[in-house]
Amino acid sequence: MPTTEEMRAHLARIPNLTVCTGAPLARHTRFGIGGPAELYAETDSGTAFVAAVNAARGSGMATLVIGGGTNLIVSDNGFRGIVLRYRASSLAADGDRVTADAGAVLQDLVDFTIARGLRGLETLAGIPGSVGAAVYGNAGAYGHSISERVVCVRFFDGQKVRAFDNAQCEFHYRESIFKSHKEWIVFSTELVLDSADRATLRRAADDILKVRNEKFPVTMKCAGSIFKNFLLRELPAEVGAQVPPESVREGKVPAAWFLEQVGAKGMERGEIRVADYHANLVYNAGAGTAADLCALIQELKTRVKQRFGIEIEEEVQYVGF
Ligand SMILES: Cc1cc2nc3c(=O)[nH]c(=O)nc-3n(C[C@H](O)[C@H](O)[C@H](O)COP(=O)(O)OP(=O)(O)OC[C@H]3O[C@@H](n4cnc5c(N)ncnc54)[C@H](O)[C@@H]3O)c2cc1C
Numbered sequence: 001m002p003t004t005e006e007m008r009a010h011l012a013r014i015p016n017l018t019v020c021t022g023a024p025l026a027r028h029t030r031f032g033i034g035g036p037a038e039l040y041a042e043t044d045s046g047t048a049f050v051a052a053v054n055a056a057r058g059s060g061m062a063t064l065v066i067g068g069g070t071n072l073i074v075s076d077n078g079f080r081g082i083v084l085r086y087r088a089s090s091l092a093a094d095g096d097r098v099t100a101d102a103g104a105v106l107q108d109l110v111d112f113t114i115a116r117g118l119r120g121l122e123t124l125a126g127i128p129g130s131v132g133a134a135v136y137g138n139a140g141a142y143g144h145s146i147s148e149r150v151v152c153v154r155f156f157d158g159q160k161v162r163a164f165d166n167a168q169c170e171f172h173y174r175e176s177i178f179k180s181h182k183e184w185i186v187f188s189t190e191l192v193l194d195s196a197d198r199a200t201l202r203r204a205a206d207d208i209l210k211v212r213n214e215k216f217p218v219t220m221k222c223a224g225s226i227f228k229n230f231l232l233r234e235l236p237a238e239v240g241a242q243v244p245p246e247s248v249r250e251g252k253v254p255a256a257w258f259l260e261q262v263g264a265k266g267m268e269r270g271e272i273r274v275a276d277y278h279a280n281l282v283y284n285a286g287a288g289t290a291a292d293l294c295a296l297i298q299e300l301k302t303r304v305k306q307r308f309g310i311e312i313e314e315e316v317q318y319v320g321f
Pocket of ligand 1 (some may be wrong): 129
């Protein structure tokens with residue numbers, strides 16, 4: 001295996017790739033938590049990105065692809081290996097079809113479609129992060145997910161760039177095939193939308209943004225909801241029966257309901273807190289650490305397991321543990 005400096009020099013020879021050593025990952029995560037990346041490299045060039053991935057994987061060093069870092073918990077020790085970010089961000093429309101690069105900001109894509117009077121992504125307004133990660137995790141809100149509009153995803157499988165249609169992406173609630181093939185990297189996606197009145201779409205998105213900004217202030221160091229919600233039909237019948245019907249929305253039971261029953265609201269450990277108004281919202285109140293964050297998450301999981309016998313599963317992705 002090459003030394004860090006040898007690998008840095010190797011990556012630095014790839015045109016259009018920016019490389020550095022020891023970049024604090026806290027600066028690349030919305031939690032504001034995380035130690036250094038041994039190497040960090042980013043580019044908006046597909047060619048440079050493929051060259052960097054090949055060099056990284058050929059070296060035997062661990063690799064990790066990140067987007068906006070809004071759904072990551074990075075270890076206080078950082079990441080031993082190469083962190084890569086693909087920043088290509090072009091958006092293009094052809095009638096009701098829109099193509100978006102993985103590095104585009106999801107909100108920019110939402111605004112782009114609304115400005116063209118295209119309906120279908122407006123409920124995703126305010127979900128932070130990149131288009132690539134939204135596909136990877138099938139991001140969604142208000143009863144809709146990006147997968148409903150995806151026609152095709154182009155991705156790099158480590159050998160070549162391939163394209164999958166919607167069915168091949170195996171989308172489910174906050175899931176896609178890309179989650180079980182972490183070596184695959186989403187490059188772009190094509191979506192199909194419907195024509196609609198632009199002003200109506202804008203109003204719908206702005207209403208959602210207003211609600212979201214109250215729940216998740218833009219400066220809050222968090223990952224949105226820490227845990228996935230449950231599909232009612234997948235819960236053990238005796239557990240589902242305990243959930244008041246008014247708490248079930250679109251067939252889903254919010255993880256927050258279980259967390260609330262076990263007294264999560266307002267819990268804290270060091271500078272990591274559970275919001276006192278939302279049991280599934282854990283945030284860094286200042287100089288919190290990953291160690292405290294993980295310990296608090298574990299405590300929440302244990303309490304729910306002991307009381308209801310079910311596992312609550314993190315929506316966030318762990319890095320460097
Ligand atoms: C305030 C707040 C509110 C949120 N609300 C919602 C919500 O309502 N609904 C929702 O679904 N999510 C929500 N989230 C979670 C988060 O916004 C989404 O998961 C988002 O898609 C993550 O995007 P990102 O670019 O920041 O990804 P990152 O956090 O950087 O990465 C997340 C995962 O995606 C992988 N990844 C990133 N780019 C690629 C790529 N090109 N190819 C393959 N894998 C890739 C990474 O390896 C990692 O495993 C919220 C987060 C916050 C902070």
